[in-house]
Amino acid sequence: VSVKNVHHVGIAVDDLDASLLVYEELFGARLEHRESVEDQGVEAASLRVGESRIELLSPLGPDTPVGRFLAKRGPGMHHVAFEVDDVGAELDRLRAEGAQLIDDRPRRGLFGLQVAFVHPEATGGVLAEFVSDD
Ligand code: CO
Numbered sequence: 001v002s003v004k005n006v007h008h009v010g011i012a013v014d015d016l017d018a019s020l021l022v023y024e025e026l027f028g029a030r031l032e033h034r035e036s037v038e039d040q041g042v043e044a045a046s047l048r049v050g051e052s053r054i055e056l057l058s059p060l061g062p063d064t065p066v067g068r069f070l071a072k073r074g075p076g077m078h079h080v081a082f083e084v085d086d087v088g089a090e091l092d093r094l095r096a097e098g099a100q101l102i103d104d105r106p107r108r109g110l111f112g113l114q115v116a117f118v119h120p121e122a123t124g125g126v127l128a129e130f131v132s133d134d
Contacts (some may be wrong), residue, residue, distance in 0.1 A: 002090070007131045008046070012069050012076060016043055018060040023054060033111045042066050042127035044110045055081070055110070067077050067116070077101055080088035084134035087114050094118060106132075 013019040016034075019080040029047040041064025044055045057069035057078055063096035069078060083088050087106040093100060100119035109115030109131070118128040 002084050002086070003082045004085070005050070005083050007081040007129075008055045009077065010057055010081065010127075010129070012066050012073075012078040013056050013058050014070065014075055014114040016045055016056055019058075020045055020047070020115040027122075029054060032121070035111065036060065037110060040065070042110075046111055069074050073104070077126075079127035079129050081091045081115075083133045084130050084132055087116050087130045091116050094122070102127075107127070108129075 005087045009020070013068045020031065024031075024047075027049050029049045032046040032048050032053070034043075034045045038060065041060045043058050043060060047056065054116035057066045059065075059070060061067055062071065066078070091101060091103070091105065094126075099122040101116070101122075102119050106116050109129075114132045116130050118130070120127050122128070
């Protein structure tokens with residue numbers, strides 16, 4: 001296992017601007033990146049909080065992954081992302097262990113990162129993400 005650290009915690013929000021202000025005011029967060037990704041149906045902001053990172057996700061519409069999450073669960077924690085060197089190698093390892101995956105192979109995620117998601121069934125209820133910077 002070659003997880004280096006928790007890269008970020010993803011939070012689903014209804015209002016990205018309002019949530020940005022909350023994280024800035026309450027936790028001293030600093031905006032690192034912000035982008036809308038039409039084909040993922042999401043507008044996202046990456047915030048630095050000290051040495052750590054929070055990813056705020058707001059849906060571009062109700063019929064999107066984050067829109068459906070909000071309708072079902074309401075705003076709150078959405079996923080935990082683990083930084084690794086090689087997302088594909090981690091997927092191969094989890095597949096060999098029989099863990100349920102959402103992504104069969106690494107794909108291009110937010111902010112240009114290589115990512116893949118692991119199903120909450122595999123972790124006891126928390127959506128997990130592998131991230132690599134290249
Ligand atoms: Co993420």
